[in-house]
Structure formats: C-alpha cells, structure tokens
Amino acid sequence: MQYLLMxxxxxxxxxxxxxxxxxxxxxxxxxxxEALKEAGAWVGSNxxxxxxxxxTVRVVDGKSQxxxxxxxxxxxxxxxxxxxxxxxxxxxxxxxARCPGASHGTIxxxxxxxxxxxxxxxxxxxxxxx
Amino acid sequence: MAHLRRDIRHPGxxxxxxxxxPASARDIANAVARRSYGKLLAYLAADMHDVSAAExxxxxxxxxxxxxxxxxxxxxxxxxxxxxxxxxxxxDGVRRRRSREAAAVQLETxxxxxxxxxxxxxxxxxxxxxxxxxxxCAHPAIDVGIRAxxxxxxxxxxxxxxxxxxxxxxxxxxxxxxxxxxxxxxxxRIPFAIPERNAWRERLDGVLAAVYAAYAEGWSDPDDADxxxxxLVEEAIFLARVLVELLPQEPETLGxxxxxxxxxxxxxxxxxxxxxxxxxxxxxxxxWDARMIEEAEALLRRAGAFGRIGRYxxxxxxxxxxxxxxRSYRSDWTPEVQLxxxxxxxxxxxxxxxxxxxxxxxxQGVEAAIAEIRELAADKRLAQYQPYWAARAALxxxxxxxxEAMHAYEMAIGLARDPAVRGFLQRxxxxxxxxNHRRSG
Numbered sequence: 001m002q003y004l005l006m007x008x009x010x011x012x013x014x015x016x017x018x019x020x021x022x023x024x025x026x027x028x029x030x031x032x033x034e035a036l037k038e039a040g041a042w043v044g045s046n047x048x049x050x051x052x053x054x055x056t057v058r059v060v061d062g063k064s065q066x067x068x069x070x071x072x073x074x075x076x077x078x079x080x081x082x083x084x085x086x087x088x089x090x091x092x093x094x095x096x097a098r099c100p101g102a103s104h105g106t107i108x109x110x111x112x113x114x115x116x117x118x119x120x121x122x123x124x125x126x127x128x129x130x
Numbered sequence: 131m132a133h134l135r136r137d138i139r140h141p142g143x144x145x146x147x148x149x150x151x152p153a154s155a156r157d158i159a160n161a162v163a164r165r166s167y168g169k170l171l172a173y174l175a176a177d178m179h180d181v182s183a184a185e186x187x188x189x190x191x192x193x194x195x196x197x198x199x200x201x202x203x204x205x206x207x208x209x210x211x212x213x214x215x216x217x218x219x220x221x222d223g224v225r226r227r228r229s230r231e232a233a234a235v236q237l238e239t240x241x242x243x244x245x246x247x248x249x250x251x252x253x254x255x256x257x258x259x260x261x262x263x264x265x266x267c268a269h270p271a272i273d274v275g276i277r278a279x280x281x282x283x284x285x286x287x288x289x290x291x292x293x294x295x296x297x298x299x300x301x302x303x304x305x306x307x308x309x310x311x312x313x314x315x316x317x318x319r320i321p322f323a324i325p326e327r328n329a330w331r332e333r334l335d336g337v338l339a340a341v342y343a344a345y346a347e348g349w350s351d352p353d354d355a356d357x358x359x360x361x362l363v364e365e366a367i368f369l370a371r372v373l374v375e376l377l378p379q380e381p382e383t384l385g386x387x388x389x390x391x392x393x394x395x396x397x398x399x400x401x402x403x404x405x406x407x408x409x410x411x412x413x414x415x416x417x418w419d420a421r422m423i424e425e426a427e428a429l430l431r432r433a434g435a436f437g438r439i440g441r442y443x444x445x446x447x448x449x450x451x452x453x454x455x456x457r458s459y460r461s462d463w464t465p466e467v468q469l470x471x472x473x474x475x476x477x478x479x480x481x482x483x484x485x486x487x488x489x490x491x492x493x494q495g496v497e498a499a500i501a502e503i504r505e506l507a508a509d510k511r512l513a514q515y516q517p518y519w520a521a522r523a524a525l526x527x528x529x530x531x532x533x534e535a536m537h538a539y540e541m542a543i544g545l546a547r548d549p550a551v552r553g554f555l556q557r558x559x560x561x562x563x564x565x566n567h568r569r570s571g
Contacts, residue, residue, distance in 0.1 A: 024553075024556055027543075027556060027559075028543060028552055028556065030540075031539075031540045031541070031543035031544035032543075032544040033544070034540050034541065034544050035514070035540075035541055035543075035544025035545045036544070038513075038541065039513065039514055089299075089300055089303060090298070090299055090303075093298050093299065093300065094298055097298055097547050098544070098545055098546065098547050100549075100552065102547075103549040103552075104549075
C-alpha cells in the first residue's frame, strides 16, 4: 500500500538558517531518503520551491481561471513530499515520525487510492495468495 | 480520562514532576483519581464481565457524584459511594452515552473533591481486583500489541487519543483496537482472575512485557519537549509500582521497576544545556537522580534475595553495573559482558546481542565486537533498528573503517526519530568526513 507523506513547514525558516544549518538539514533528508531506499519503502520524493512560485488553475463554466499564489494560505506550507510503500498505516506513521520534517514541521499522511492491477506487490498480498 | 490527570498534573510548565518534591494537593488529587479509577474499574469490570460497560457505568457514577457531593458533602468513603452508584447504573442498564471529554472533566473535579476528604478515607471496602484486570489485559487471547494500551486505559484511565500518539498509531485505529480487545474479553469470557500455578510464569511474563512495552515506547524518544512520551514513562513506572504492590513476592516485578527507575534517574543527564544528546559514558554524574538510583538498588537487592533470576532482574543488574562503573571509574567491562551473556542466553534477543557486542569491544577489542556486529547484520529484525546502525557506525569509526562508518551513520541518521539524536550522529559523521577530506587532500 502506498502512502503520501506531505511535509508542511514554515518556508521562511530556511532563509533564517545559517549555511551550516542548511547543509545539516539537507544531509538529514538525504539520510532519511537513503534509509527509505534501503528498506525498499521509497517510491518517490521531491522538495518543492516556495509558495511565491505557485500558480493555481481551475476551470469554471468552461473558462479557465489562473491565480497567482498557493491554493491555501496557511502558516505552514507544503514544502515537499515522500511517496512510500508501507504494509499498513502503522508502518507509514513510523516512517513519518522518522522524517526530519516531523521535527521542524508537520507531516500529513494519506493513503493513496488503490488502483487495481497496479504493481503493489506487498508481502501481505503475496502471502495471502500463497 | 488522561486529559484530566494531565491537567491536574501539569498546568503547562511541566516542571512539577520531580519525585522528590513534597506532595501538593494536586499530587494527592492525581494519586487518588488514578488509584480509585483503576480499582473501581477493575471491580466493576470483573462484576459485569464487560470492560466497556464498566467504563460507562463508572463515568455515570462520577457524573452523579459531581451533582451530589457539592450539595450533600463528600461521603465518608468516596470509593464505596462511587461503586454503589456505578453498580446500580450498570445493573439498571442505564447506559446513556456521555462523551469521553465530558467524563474527563467530571473526573477532574471529583479528583479534587476526593483529595479534600482523602484523610477520612481510611476504610478499604473492596478487594483490589486490579491484578485480575491486568491478567485479563495481558491474556494470551489478546493481541500482544494492544495489551500495553489496554492496561494503560483500564488500570490508569489514560485517554485513547493520548495512548495512540505515544504508540504512533492513529487515534481512530487505537480506539478500534481497544474496543475490539474489550469485545474479545466480553465475548470470549476471558477471566478476570489470577492464573493457576502451572500457567503462572507465562501469564506473568505477558503482564510484565506489556508494562515494559509501555515504558519502552516512552523511553524511545526522550526529547524533553515531548510531554507525551515523558508522560508515558511516568505512567509505565506507576503501573510497575502497582504491580510491585500487588505482587511483592515476585522478584521479576521488582526487577522491572528497578530497571525503569535506573533509566529514569538519568533523564536530565541525557541532554546538555543546548538540548543536545549526551551518550551514557559522557553524562554528568551530578545530573543523575541519586535517590531514584538508591531506590532501584534497594529493589534489586530485594529481588535478589528470592534467588530466582530472570530477564528483568538481569536488565536491572546491567543498569546497576553501568552506573557503578561510571561512579567508580572502573575500566574493566567483564561484569557487563557476563551479564549480557546471561541475558542473551535467556532471551536470544538481537538487541541484547547488539549491546553485548558493545561491551565486548571494551574487553576483547573493537575487532571482536565488529565480528559480532557483522554476524547480526543477517538478522532482519535489526535492518531498521536505529540503535543497531548507530552502534555499527561508532565501532567502524573506532577502527578507521570510514567507508563502513559513513554508511552506517547515514542509516542511523535516516532512521532517527529524535532530532537531538539525529544532530549528535550528524556531528559524528561530519567529523569522519572532515578526517577523510584531510587525508585525501
């Protein structure tokens, strides 16, 4: 089962950090990504640029509306994500707690809508099949 | 119900939790609410053979007391009063569902009222059935993972949401699991009884393991800012105290409590003024809680007098040895290795094997320890065990195998939950990187 870990954090904090702190922060995320990969849990991840680069689009009555800025204005912004493979929510929460983002921000954990026929191949399904 | 105790206990600063401080009215209220809740619930649940129904009846009894006591005064024996009302409510099947939050607020007020009349409450009208409840919670038919949460909720009255956070489970899932366990107790007629002699050892192990699990969950993340985890450690220690009180003749219960107290005594020493992680061998001994260590030593001696060794006594004995070594500047780790040998023979735990390897490094040298560690690498249970990677990194760093050390640090950092531990490991990793850089440059 896949889970999306959405990392919310105060994006202005980055600029207030010293370059040594920034380096250490990046290194912590690299180590976390590495640990996910070694565990076979990593599916994808990305850091996002700040919300001042965001543009929102929607189509109302056939007319597209394009707005400058993020969809939601909040104190903490979506700063990045990890898409992970985990046996269940408990395992996903355990990975979320290890993410550096859990210490300096908030992580929203959401199960991905399952697509039948897609390659999920969790040990649990393999075990039941066998 | 934990919210209420949380509120009573810490108004926000979180510093009113030192053991040595004289008991305030709030502490007494907290103790009475805690004590009464578990006792009353254990009695009711055994009576009704239904934990959920007993919880509802008790919540109603507390609500009734809140309405009655301010008008008619606090009864001579509040517990007995509450029990009579709760049983009537339960028997009548009057189960108007009240929200847990409301019940929590009611219980808080009652705790304060009870504190005022605690001196008159010297009659003990009920047999203490908490032990039966503990055995029911840790019954082999109950899923291992839910035993500790179930004990925390039924015996101590902790709120499901608080338990969920501490065990890193979603609140909804925790409520469901607790509900399912209670349903199992009711439907399978799991006995609220003290087991027979022949099943005693195994059943007691289940209870001790669950108390230990509650404690380990709190200890795994010792960040001082993290009230939730600190609370769980305290609750687990209280649970162990209840167990010692109920089973004073069982050396393993004494050993369990002793082990918890040794670790808890070092809490303040585990962080420096900057909030950074301080490993055991670099801790400032003046920051250790000497009285708590003394209590642990006394418990361990009491346990030893029974002449029946066990896992928890060995764990406590190890803590005792580590403490004694630091205090006496002993450099020979032979006693530690021997204790780890005994513990490993008993448990076959890979975590014990890991700690033994670290002790072996001090006696037979780092290479011997690395050989042990390499063997442990095959154990899948350690693949995502953060302390394994931290230990591996430290050992490889000591022999100058920087490549292995760098990778192990990377894993240890990536698997760390605690930012202080993460920071500590990052600094160590940076030192090796710098050393490498100088060498190659």
